[in-house]
Amino acid sequence: EIVLTQSPGTLSLSPGERATLSCRASRSISANNLAWYQQKPGQAPRLLIYGASSRATDIPDRFSGSGSGTDFTLIISRLEPEDFAVYYCQQCGTSPPLTFGGGTKVEIK
Amino acid sequence: EVQVVESGGALVQPGGALRVSCAASGFSFSSYWMSWVRQAPGKGLEWVANIKQDGSEKYYVDSVKGRFTISRDNAKNSLELQMNSLRTEDTAVYHCVRVGTTVTPYYYSYYMDVWGKGTTVTVS
Numbered sequence: 001e002i003v004l005t006q007s008p009g010t011l012s013l014s015p016g017e018r019a020t021l022s023c024r025a026s027r028s029i030s031a032n033n034l035a036w037y038q039q040k041p042g043q044a045p046r047l048l049i050y051g052a053s054s055r056a057t058d059i060p061d062r063f064s065g066s067g068s069g070t071d072f073t074l075i076i077s078r079l080e081p082e083d084f085a086v087y088y089c090q091q092c093g094t095s096p097p098l099t100f101g102g103g104t105k106v107e108i109k
Numbered sequence: 110e111v112q113v114v115e116s117g118g119a120l121v122q123p124g125g126a127l128r129v130s131c132a133a134s135g136f137s138f139s140s141y142w143m144s145w146v147r148q149a150p151g152k153g154l155e156w157v158a159n160i161k162q163d164g165s166e167k168y169y170v171d172s173v174k175g176r177f178t179i180s181r182d183n184a185k186n187s188l189e190l191q192m193n194s195l196r197t198e199d200t201a202v203y204h205c206v207r208v209g210t211t212v213t214p215y216y217y218s219y220y221m222d223v224w225g226k227g228t229t230v231t232v233s
Contacts, residue, residue, distance in 0.1 A: 045154065
């Protein structure tokens with residue numbers, strides 16, 4: 001079973017600051033199926049990044065993803081008020097394991 | 110508009126059964142893998158089940174194997190999750206999700222690109 005560990009659990013930052021979120025896999029995974037999602041309270045998750053580094057439709061370019069093997073990163077270059085939310089990484093695919101990380105909450109400092 | 114809308118959530122006693130449904134619109138439903146993903150109160154996301162475009166392949170997280178069954182009706186653009194022998198730990202919001210695919214000459218890339226708002230299942 002692949003475990004995705006996200007860190008930090010909570011990130012306290014101010015608008016305009018840079019956010020760096022980490023997702024570490026317990027063993028090497030294909031970057032092709034590494035995705036990032038944003039979830040705001042009471043809402044469904046929204047796809048941000050797929051294939052580790054490709055932005056989904058209508059996602060602003062302040063969001064960027066990178067990584068390979070076991071280490072992946074989501075960067076929000078300048079936090080906007082609407083970016084304060086919980087972020088999940090996931091190893092997607094059609095057959096198991098389809099694992100989500102535990103999430104990183106980005107909160108206003 | 111591309112969307113999926115869930116229905117059927119309810120309060121059920123432990124050991125009981127429930128079927129939740131998902132209506133898809135705005136895209137070619139029969140062309141996509143579909144998934145159910147759940148989120149327990151105050152917790153993170155958990156993938157539950159996947160089904161192939163023609164229904165010939167189905168996969169489940171270990172904790173629901175033998176109790177849950179995913180199915181689809183491409184003629185009706187609908188997805189279902191039959192849940193039997195429900196446990197308190199199955200309490201969650203259940204999201205219907207489209208699995209998007211990008212195909213290149215070298216690889217396939219999969220991601221969950223269309224999410225429903227979810228339907229609430231409470232086992233108590």
